[in-house]
Amino acid sequence: MNIHDSQLLMPGQMIDVQGSADLRQIAIERVGVKGVRAPMRWRLGDGTEQPSVGLFAMDVALPADRKGTHMSRFMALIGEQAAALDMSQLIALHREMVTLLDARRGRIEIAFPLFLRKAAPVSGIESLMDYQVTVVVDGTIDHAVADLTVLVPVTSLCPCSKTISDYGAHNQRSHVTVTVRSSEPLSLEALIATIEAQGSCELWGLLKRVDEKYVTERAYDNPKFVEDLVRDVAARLNEDKRIQRYVVEVENFESIHNHSAWARIESDA
Amino acid sequence: MNIHDSQLLMPGQMIDVQGSADLRQIAIERVGVKGVRAPMRWRLGDGTEQPSVGLFAMDVALPADRKGTHMSRFMALIGEQAAALDMSQLIALHREMVTLLDARRGRIEIAFPLFLRKAAPVSGIESLMDYQVTVVVDGTIDHAVADLTVLVPVTSLCPCSKTISDYGAHNQRSHVTVTVRSSEPLSLEALIATIEAQGSCELWGLLKRVDEKYVTERAYDNPKFVEDLVRDVAARLNEDKRIQRYVVEVENFESIHNHSAWARIESDA
Amino acid sequence: MNIHDSQLLMPGQMIDVQGSADLRQIAIERVGVKGVRAPMRWRLGDGTEQPSVGLFAMDVALPADRKGTHMSRFMALIGEQAAALDMSQLIALHREMVTLLDARRGRIEIAFPLFLRKAAPVSGIESLMDYQVTVVVDGTIDHAVADLTVLVPVTSLCPCSKTISDYGAHNQRSHVTVTVRSSEPLSLEALIATIEAQGSCELWGLLKRVDEKYVTERAYDNPKFVEDLVRDVAARLNEDKRIQRYVVEVENFESIHNHSAWARIESDA
């Protein structure tokens, strides 16, 4: 704003500094809020709604002639969310944001932990596993893309260690992080199950001794390098014709080193 | 375990390795699980229940002659929680854990974000603020103490900067972290409100322009060093006769430096 | 590998499991090591070498017919670094890595804190400021690009808050993160100075009272929204014809909220 604007104001009226014109002639691709923590619910494929806590980031494009965006409108949008979220609800929220902020395009990102009940492999005892999920909707009102990311922890067991050793094999927790863009909404539960099946073994929150025997032998029977894990996940994603684009990253927190082995495959197929 | 134990087992029976005797003659003060993420609900003072996501740590004392504890029992306890938690429910959970683990004493810690709806100071517009809460119950079945910790973000404005400058004053976000042990359960909402009132100004998720004018002037009218903030919170806690022990820590993320100013007062009064 | 391979080995010889052929027909874009902490020295523009601690990630492309890469070669490369690093030394290291790993292309990323001595604006007293630097070299032996990222903390003071309030204005620490790709190596010190000059005020490790008066008034005289800050940095980068591509991100850790305002400009000019 400049001083002349403020002289034109009526008593008690406040200047809209953000609404002023900007003379630098530089558009801003993305401007908004970040690091906003808020309660939310995620609707699973079976219609059940799971309460969680989301970390929200929302931003919009700002044309070169506009000085600022309206930060408080993002917060109002986040605060007003009453409905449970799923991918189609997120796209509706994205439309609402782009309209409310009077923007050409915008982006919403929400990261939250999701909990799934799993039965242990032998005893059948049930417990919760937590998965870190991130959803992103990005684009214009007419053309927005939705990306779904899930971090799935699994066990990996080293084939080299198994082969060269007379007994045993080093193994460790690994993080498989998959981002998918699809032609129709995917079931998050099904995607997680597909990824877990590619580990040397999957994880559970609670295991009885019969289960611990199973997971130990299962991992030993099923050794995988970080290269195998990333390829096996990619191979399964390649089979799903609904998936238009994916990124798979695997990080093995090596039990014999103080660093990670890591691999990534990206496909735009 | 040793090989002779395993020869005594019936076919199909599995050895309870953790249940064996230990010969090192060293008791373990605390052993259990850590980093367990699980959904939970917290019951507020007004009876409403707020869904959140907790990070759980649970441990028990293990006598010198016992080889190991039963890790899966902690997980079963966390998974079976159906009721909303508050301080008295936590103490009941602590009793259940110590009994189930057959332990002399134990400790439960749960950290979770809590959300409170606040009305902006002038416009009255409502939004959520998030506070990081940690609850700990520690001790024997007959004598356990409960500590409540809450991290409250506020604004601090530097008195020195205000005094020596012709205009303006540097200010920043500060974290006030208070741990209290009390003779009767305290209202978390009331404790947060007490702490917020000691900042140069409190924070809100959503502010209109009239509110932004208010918070700017309020902070400028109410400058506080990190020393003032920690003392003012301590002074208020000193007035509450139900509080038996407290720790106050304040960290100012200085806007003029790349480090923090920090202070701590501890009282066993 | 299968058991028949191992039967062909000479006594005492070990199988090269990673060297086997792979039948899945899936190439891996990037595979290597991550989270490797190692001491290093960075060579500044004036030729002085600064000791620091780097977090290294190194990876290479793996063709579809190769089962695995040689993880230990990355570690050997990191461990053998004796020379101080700068951008041209990094490109040499990249060449060495791609050759040693027998790869079509590869990527090296090193993140480390850099310390610069600054004189306070009035008293002239000197102190160190720390900046988080990340350098990346990515590509083939013949065509690799080098990106330099630096996170520069500054003060931002809100123009709206200043305008609408009778006195004071909220301000806070902000992170300006700039990534540049340039036709010739840039001086890191000069880049940092350029970025710092765009803040409402820059930061120092140590300020006397005369300096604190200066920085308070300087910020108040120079209010900037997150939009102003990101544009002003972009405008300066636009003027430097050696810069081929850049990304500017600004995050304001708002002193009146518990979340950040954030903006980003990207240019391939």
Added chain:
Amino acid sequence: MNIHDSQLLMPGQMIDVQGSADLRQIAIERVGVKGVRAPMRWRLGDGTEQPSVGLFAMDVALPADRKGTHMSRFMALIGEQAAALDMSQLIALHREMVTLLDARRGRIEIAFPLFLRKAAPVSGIESLMDYQVTVVVDGTIDHAVADLTVLVPVTSLCPCSKTISDYGAHNQRSHVTVTVRSSEPLSLEALIATIEAQGSCELWGLLKRVDEKYVTERAYDNPKFVEDLVRDVAARLNEDKRIQRYVVEVENFESIHNHSAWARIESDA
């Protein structure tokens, strides 16, 4: 400060707000700076000096009648450090701080990564391992105690998993964190070696295949629960008569779960 103080100032003179009297009658146990990153060197037992980057926190006690401490003096002290640090140098720095800040007592904490060169167990190939070290000196000029903390990553292999499974055993990276207070300075390298020897196997940055066979079989031959690991480290510390007080914590990042097993032994012997 109050307005009368400022009226007594000579022109051009600035008020010492922090030096004023305080009327709340509340002493502050600890006040100072936190999150200060600075380059430093640590002197090892053999006299060699290792460059690293430290995270510094420094604070002093403030009596009830003093309004504030002198934050800039801490920064001057950190910035002026030219000599390499070891435990006796740290105690000298502590004395200097307490004197300079005119305080009854004070505390210095520095956290930094330390790198040790290790030879692989069979091939003898050398590489660096990184250990997170924290040193604390706390107390008055005449009576200060020094605590040394080191986080040592090792492999742990589950005895239960080994016993109940026909082949294999789950294993993972574990963090053993030991804090010791001793009657005379301990060798950090010797302490680390003692701790590493208690793991199912220790870690190396770089292993050849013959080494990988060794570490795999070594861990399988040497299974340890989190309880075993914490006790075995405690047993070794009990044998060292120079150690007056210690805390041992072990966290196993379980490869079959998404949470940790954890144990702690504390001794004031």
